Amino acid sequence: MQETAILADAACDMPRAMMDALGVRTIPFRIRAGDRFLADTRDEDALPDLYRQYLVGKQDHYAESIPLLERELEDHLLRNVVAGCDRAILLTIASSRSKFYANANGAVVGTVARSFKLRKDAGRSGLFDLTVIDTGAIGPGQALIVREAARMLGEGASAAAVVEAVENRLRDAAHMFLIPDELLYMYTRAKLKGENSITWGRYMLGSAFNIRPVIHMHRGETEAIAKARGPEDGIRRLLGHVEACIRAGALLTPAVGAAYAGDIDEVTSWPAWQSLADTAARHGVELMLAPMSLTVALNVGAGAFGLSYLSEMPPPFV
Template identity: 75%
Template structure:
């Protein structure tokens, strides 16, 4: 029987303890700030200081996240993966948001060809098999898809069944909601990337009246679905919406994922989070809370809040 390893890139906002429990391993991103580089490996201990260094008060946006290119991915897999298993399933951030999926698919043949000697030295026969799957999600949505895939693999599902579940069922059910705290950060970031998610007019109006958008991501596409007075109210509405999904049985899988680009104790202290936590426990739903990856946070700013669930027919955001 072939051994399969589950891989996810560093944009996957899964708590480190859950990743360890499920045996999920991380593919890093690079963070570039001027002529300096740092690796984003989802090191939860390091993230608070990285937020301070690259996010807080950094409206000039000199830092950016860059995916590894094909040869770098091959080198990483050869060093860390190919000798310890026969196959890897790599679940990437949405291809609409990053070039990682394209780079990883380009690294499939090279990784297999270069793995022969290393695998032979490790006592393994046959070529290494790398399968790359576009989750169509980011952050907490990606985490839920990876969680379900890892649980299926742990329960004995073969690689084909896992990939089919993601591509025919899980990917289409992934819904992510996000509310930013710093509108100026999001405005200047969107302008640099040529996006119109927040225009100058929307930024000025939002700043004047403390209005924040609630952004919804589904199937790799994003758009504002509501406006709220302040980021605190946005977080409360998103958490209340998730609790409604729990209570009315709308979830496809018994899990909800929450992430925050700041101290997690702020989230834990929120009455709406505590209410969701109570409802989730009563219904047997796992509530995952994780620091937002630097790769995702660089696009939405400090203290941004994200929440995801998998549902084929979710209720409307109230």
């Protein structure tokens, strides 16, 4: 029987303990801060210090996340993956947000071609098989798709069935919501990337009246769908929306992903989170709360809160 591994890049905001339990392997991003470089590997123990060094109070945006290049991805896969399994499914951050998918797709031929000798030396026959899929999601949305793919494999599904489920069902059902805290940070970051999720007008209005946008991402596209009176109001409404999804039986899978660019103990102390946790427990829904990866946090700012679910027909956000 051929062995299949699930791979995800470091933007996948799944709790590290869950990744380890499911056997999900992480491919790092490179972080550039001035003339310094470091790797984002989703090391949760290191994240608080990384937030302090590269995120909190850093309105100059001197740090940025950069995907590995094609040859670097080939080298990483050859060193860490190809000799330990027969095939891998790499589920990437949305291609609309990063060049990681394009670089990974470009690394497929070289990885497969160079895998033969390494696999032979490890006692494995044939070439390595690598499938790269754009999840169309980031952070906790990507994590939900990765979780379901790993769960299917663990229950005996074939690699082909997993790929079919991701491409034809799961990624179209992934909805992510983001409540930013630092509007200036997110406005200037969006401007640098040519995005309009926060415009100059929204930034000025938000600053003057403590208004925060509720940003929705679906199929790789983002838009501001509502306005909230400060981040606390936005988070309360978002968590209430998810409770409504759970009560309506609208979730495609019994899991909700969340990520916070800060201390996640703060999240568990919020009354709205505790209410969501009670509702989720009553309906058998798992809450996946993780610290936001540095890769994602560098694009949305300190204190940002993201939440995702998989649903084909979610109720409207109110």
